[in-house]
Amino acid sequence: MYMRNMIVELGHFALILAFGTALLQTVVPLVGAQKGWRGWMEMATPAATAQFLLIAFAFGAVSWAFLTSDFSVLLVYENSHSAKPWLYKLTGVWGNHEGSMLLWVLILSAFGAAAAMFGTNLPLPLKARVLAVQASIGVAFLAFILFTSNPFLRIEVPPMDGRDLNPLLQDPGLAFHPPFLYLGYVGLSMSFSFAVAALIEGRVDAAWARWVRPWTLAAWMFLTVGIALGSWWAYYELGWGGFWFWDPVENASFMPWLLAAALLHSAIVVEKRESLKSWTVLLAILAFGFSLLGTFIVRSGVITSVHAFAMDPARGVAILIVLALFVGGALTLFAARATALEAKGVFGMVSREAALVLNNILLAVAAFVVFVGTIWPLVAQMLLGRVLSVGAPFFEAAFTPFMVVLAIVLPVGSLLAWKRGDLTRSLRALLPALILAFALAALAWTVGTGRSILAPVGTALGVWIIAGAAVDLWQRTGTSGASRLLRLPRADWGKAISHAGLGVTILGISLLMAWQEEDIRTAALGESFQVGAYELTLNSVDEVPGPNYRSLMADVTVTRDGAQVARLHPEKRFYPVAAMPTTEAAIQNGVLRDIYVVIGDAQEGGGYAVRTYIKPFANWIWGGAILMALGGLMSLSDRRLRVAAGAARLSRAAVAAE
Amino acid sequence: MRALLFALLLWPTALLAVEPDEVLSDPGLEARAREISTGLRCPVCRNESIDESHAQVARDIRLLVRERLEAGDSDNQVQAAVVARYGEYVLLRPTAEGANLLLWLAGPAMLVAGLGIGWAVVRGRSRGPEPESLTADEKARLEDLLRH
Numbered sequence: 001m002y003m004r005n006m007i008v009e010l011g012h013f014a015l016i017l018a019f020g021t022a023l024l025q026t027v028v029p030l031v032g033a034q035k036g037w038r039g040w041m042e043m044a045t046p047a048a049t050a051q052f053l054l055i056a057f058a059f060g061a062v063s064w065a066f067l068t069s070d071f072s073v074l075l076v077y078e079n080s081h082s083a084k085p086w087l088y089k090l091t092g093v094w095g096n097h098e099g100s101m102l103l104w105v106l107i108l109s110a111f112g113a114a115a116a117m118f119g120t121n122l123p124l125p126l127k128a129r130v131l132a133v134q135a136s137i138g139v140a141f142l143a144f145i146l147f148t149s150n151p152f153l154r155i156e157v158p159p160m161d162g163r164d165l166n167p168l169l170q171d172p173g174l175a176f177h178p179p180f181l182y183l184g185y186v187g188l189s190m191s192f193s194f195a196v197a198a199l200i201e202g203r204v205d206a207a208w209a210r211w212v213r214p215w216t217l218a219a220w221m222f223l224t225v226g227i228a229l230g231s232w233w234a235y236y237e238l239g240w241g242g243f244w245f246w247d248p249v250e251n252a253s254f255m256p257w258l259l260a261a262a263l264l265h266s267a268i269v270v271e272k273r274e275s276l277k278s279w280t281v282l283l284a285i286l287a288f289g290f291s292l293l294g295t296f297i298v299r300s301g302v303i304t305s306v307h308a309f310a311m312d313p314a315r316g317v318a319i320l321i322v323l324a325l326f327v328g329g330a331l332t333l334f335a336a337r338a339t340a341l342e343a344k345g346v347f348g349m350v351s352r353e354a355a356l357v358l359n360n361i362l363l364a365v366a367a368f369v370v371f372v373g374t375i376w377p378l379v380a381q382m383l384l385g386r387v388l389s390v391g392a393p394f395f396e397a398a399f400t401p402f403m404v405v406l407a408i409v410l411p412v413g414s415l416l417a418w419k420r421g422d423l424t425r426s427l428r429a430l431l432p433a434l435i436l437a438f439a440l441a442a443l444a445w446t447v448g449t450g451r452s453i454l455a456p457v458g459t460a461l462g463v464w465i466i467a468g469a470a471v472d473l474w475q476r477t478g479t480s481g482a483s484r485l486l487r488l489p490r491a492d493w494g495k496a497i498s499h500a501g502l503g504v505t506i507l508g509i510s511l512l513m514a515w516q517e518e519d520i521r522t523a524a525l526g527e528s529f530q531v532g533a534y535e536l537t538l539n540s541v542d543e544v545p546g547p548n549y550r551s552l553m554a555d556v557t558v559t560r561d562g563a564q565v566a567r568l569h570p571e572k573r574f575y576p577v578a579a580m581p582t583t584e585a586a587i588q589n590g591v592l593r594d595i596y597v598v599i600g601d602a603q604e605g606g607g608y609a610v611r612t613y614i615k616p617f618a619n620w621i622w623g624g625a626i627l628m629a630l631g632g633l634m635s636l637s638d639r640r641l642r643v644a645a646g647a648a649r650l651s652r653a654a655v656a657a658e
Numbered sequence: 659m660r661a662l663l664f665a666l667l668l669w670p671t672a673l674l675a676v677e678p679d680e681v682l683s684d685p686g687l688e689a690r691a692r693e694i695s696t697g698l699r700c701p702v703c704r705n706e707s708i709d710e711s712h713a714q715v716a717r718d719i720r721l722l723v724r725e726r727l728e729a730g731d732s733d734n735q736v737q738a739a740v741v742a743r744y745g746e747y748v749l750l751r752p753t754a755e756g757a758n759l760l761l762w763l764a765g766p767a768m769l770v771a772g773l774g775i776g777w778a779v780v781r782g783r784s785r786g787p788e789p790e791s792l793t794a795d796e797k798a799r800l801e802d803l804l805r806h
Contacts, residue, residue: 275783353780365772368765369768372761387745388758389699391707391750402769609677
């Protein structure tokens, strides 16, 4: 018992020490870099490691309290239960405000420590400044945790058992959704730190972009996976197969994703052509700014409900101050220093650079549209006194056009040469892709029953991008043909795979939305009914006990032309501790379609409400996201080598110059 | 980011939204009802349309929508009837009138600005500093030199 108590208190102490370390790490290296004192600059590296280890210990202490169900800790009591499976005890650590903020700083310090460890090639002043800026973010959030959201608070008389984690969170998809999302959000802090450090130094060059890109790429990959996990979870858990709701909380993660995607592309221009420097720095600041904004939106609850904000304004205001301080400060620095970032590369109106500028405009404006739509209800209420909603129909109308244009331009732009491209040549190379896109769009038009425009347009765009990515790869092989394909740099493969992933996702979203079939009915036990090409039979509905819930489980047989396709067991669960029911849809996954069955309440006249969906191409949505992330990984594995190589060359040159 | 207790307190537990007994026998009317429903917000839910929500009030509105449709209202009339009773808040797609124009035009305006700036930048870059070209002064000197 004593040992257990000690661990929580030691964790608390470690967090306070981490705060002190972060404070030192902010001030000392920065002064050192300004004065050119080597020892002071070098202090950043061990400090970053120490800060990470201390926070990791604190995080471990909270996890320990959760795993051992130590209900004398307030947080554990409020968010856990002794009967919960151990995995959800662990994931319960970040299934609440305090724990998730602790995870936030843990990842922040992990990125700092990683930069300290891998950044051996960085020039010392730049490294010192990057780590100092990174630590300053840590200072702000550690203070936030210690003063407003302390996870280590105790209850004087420990209760017998906890209040349980929200049942919706007791799910593998959602369990790992926040860590990935945070890795993405917080990963953008690295780009931010590099941007601010560069502004302090007043220098941005190809080497800088080469250091920034892997971090941005990593952050973007994590965000992609995190968003996809969340969307997938919503699809199977919420019971009607929706995969994206344009909810403020979702938008909060989508805006940084869009900006990170833009940043990835503009950093290429800086790296290869030494142009778009100030814009890239600005994007890096904005991308992290939107991460902070997302944290604010989610943590304060201001957008989801103004009342929630009024009840506990301390946390929201604190994050708002942090946001204003960091983004405001960085933008002021940017205004003062941006002119010093002189562009070198010259390029024509038709060139890869110009295409990437267009990419950046489209992505940034799309992010802006999401931003305006997200905050508009708040603005309208505060300034106009109007209570209104901005929901999915607005975003579908206002956001989609940008993605359509982006999809049209993408294959052309990615084929153009640097400096001066030849539009006719690129278009000629893309002719097979264009023909394929139109052919399949025509097919989609003929196959579709509702004659909606969505299916053919989505098909055309998706196929255009996928085939365009293939053409891009093929072009890279030059005249030597297929044998060179496998020897292409991984970055080329990464680019093609990521772009194709976007195409796959576009295909999935448009075909699912265009061709989904739905059936709602009351089915008696033993009754068979037809949905689309399938025949479903409700065999039985039984009460089944679970570890910490009761379940009403149906047994449904799905046949097609007399042959059995699947046997599905949709459930309705009731979690007595949280007094909450959940729906567990039963899904038969397929490449071309999902069969999605939900069981409802027993009906008055006998039988059960049953809802059946045929969801075509559903898995393509997340499959595309996985491809995008894989492409990023591929590119990253290439980049790292090249970063090391380029940086090593650079540092040798620096030594020689000395 | 759904991992929020706070947010999830308001999150639907999503049982069945449209109940079998609500469905209209006329498939055309039912399809219109569904279409209208996806644009109306459930007033007590967290960003859910009445088509997705299982809340009692969402069911009430769904029934109201179907009632009006059976009475022969147009889609717009149905929507107006719901807004009259539950307020502007239920519209998931805000009207493009008055101050809301700012919301609708923000994107296009920003795009025009972005394209304008982007075009100017790219044009500037495409002209760029050309090291080969001579200033007027240098040209004069060159001509001077060539003449002799």
